Amino acid sequence: xKISTIKDLLEAKVICCEEGLNRHVYSACxxxxxxxxxxxxxxQAVLLTGLVNSQVIRTAEMMDxxxxxxxxxxxPTAEMTELAKESGIVILATDKRMYEACGLLYSNGLVGNRxxxx
Amino acid sequence: MSExxxxxxxxxxxxxxxxxxxxxxxxKNLRQLxxxxxxxxxxxxxxxxxxxxxVIHAGGGVAEVTVTEDCVxxxxxxxxxxxxxxxxxxxEGFSTASDxxxxxxxxxxxxxxxxxxxxxxxxxxxxxxVGTDITMRVNI
Numbered sequence: 001x002k003i004s005t006i007k008d009l010l011e012a013k014v015i016c017c018e019e020g021l022n023r024h025v026y027s028a029c030x031x032x033x034x035x036x037x038x039x040x041x042x043x044q045a046v047l048l049t050g051l052v053n054s055q056v057i058r059t060a061e062m063m064d065x066x067x068x069x070x071x072x073x074x075x076p077t078a079e080m081t082e083l084a085k086e087s088g089i090v091i092l093a094t095d096k097r098m099y100e101a102c103g104l105l106y107s108n109g110l111v112g113n114r115x116x117x118x
Numbered sequence: 119m120s121e122x123x124x125x126x127x128x129x130x131x132x133x134x135x136x137x138x139x140x141x142x143x144x145x146k147n148l149r150q151l152x153x154x155x156x157x158x159x160x161x162x163x164x165x166x167x168x169x170x171x172x173v174i175h176a177g178g179g180v181a182e183v184t185v186t187e188d189c190v191x192x193x194x195x196x197x198x199x200x201x202x203x204x205x206x207x208x209x210e211g212f213s214t215a216s217d218x219x220x221x222x223x224x225x226x227x228x229x230x231x232x233x234x235x236x237x238x239x240x241x242x243x244x245x246x247x248v249g250t251d252i253t254m255r256v257n258i
Contacts, residue, residue, distance in 0.1 A: 033220075035228035038163050039235065051223045055170070058138035059223075062145070062166045064159055079135070 001025055001110045003067050003090050006046060009104045012069060012092035016081050020090040023066055028110050030071075030102040034059040046110075048101055050074050057083040066090060071098045123151070123185040129169055129196075131178025134222060140181050141166035151185060153258065160236040160256045161190045167229045168194045168252060174219050175199065176250065189238070192254045200246035208234065 004021040007014060014021070030048040031037050037047060037059050046067040047060050052074050060068050061083075067090040070076060075093055076084070084091050094101055125147055127140035145162040165181065172179040176198020184191045201207050208230050215225025234240045237254040244250040
């Protein structure tokens with residue numbers, strides 16, 4: 001699924017790295033616990049989270065993720081945005097809650113570790 | 119690569135925000151060395167979890183990464199409280215982290231299991247009241 005499609009489905013704002021909107025993600029992970037995210041390697045995944053601190057960006061970087069979506073109207077700090085820019089990670093922010101955001105992406109074909117119609 | 123390459127980092131135990139900086143640097147260094155993306159990811163995740171542990175449990179410490187022809191070795195050493203029961207600490211979901219740490223997204227009891235999951239060898243030497251030394255290796 002293209003990151004731009006994720007943006008549209010979640011009616012999200014682009015916080016940084018807009019130039020990466022044409023890239024694709026092939027799996028997704030929704031969690032506020034970073035160690036749970038780190039437990040399962042996924043290639044080119046998007047991370048959905050309501051946690052706001054620098055470790056969210058570092059976790060995504062360690063996992064080679066290229067997009068983070070902040071749910072529940074959470075906004076990253078300026079420091080976090082800088083870290084994301086250094087790593088070229090697209091940051092989106094949506095008003096939707098975690099459950100709805102994950103459900104929208106899943107039902108439109110972004111199915112966890114598998115690829116379906118993306 | 120004929121000679122081993124070594125990187126050494128001091129991990130600041132007083133600054134949660136900067137935790138992980140050493141792992142980010144290691145990831146960059148390994149990329150420059152041309153290691154495979156999978157090897158780099160395994161090393162950096164294992165080291166990142168270790169770094170976070172040193173910050174949240176031990177007040178910081180020292181991290182050394184050695185790259186040889188066959189493997190990447192990560193050595194983490196701290197003078198923290200030590201681990202009372204290593205077998206218990208290795209169980210997924212077991213954590214002694216405070217609610218405050220959990221609110222920061224860690225302390226799910228996955229740190230040490232993740233370090234083992236991503237490495238080919240892991241050894242923990244810990245003495246209560248003295249500190250903890252962890253050696254991990256990822257084969258190239």
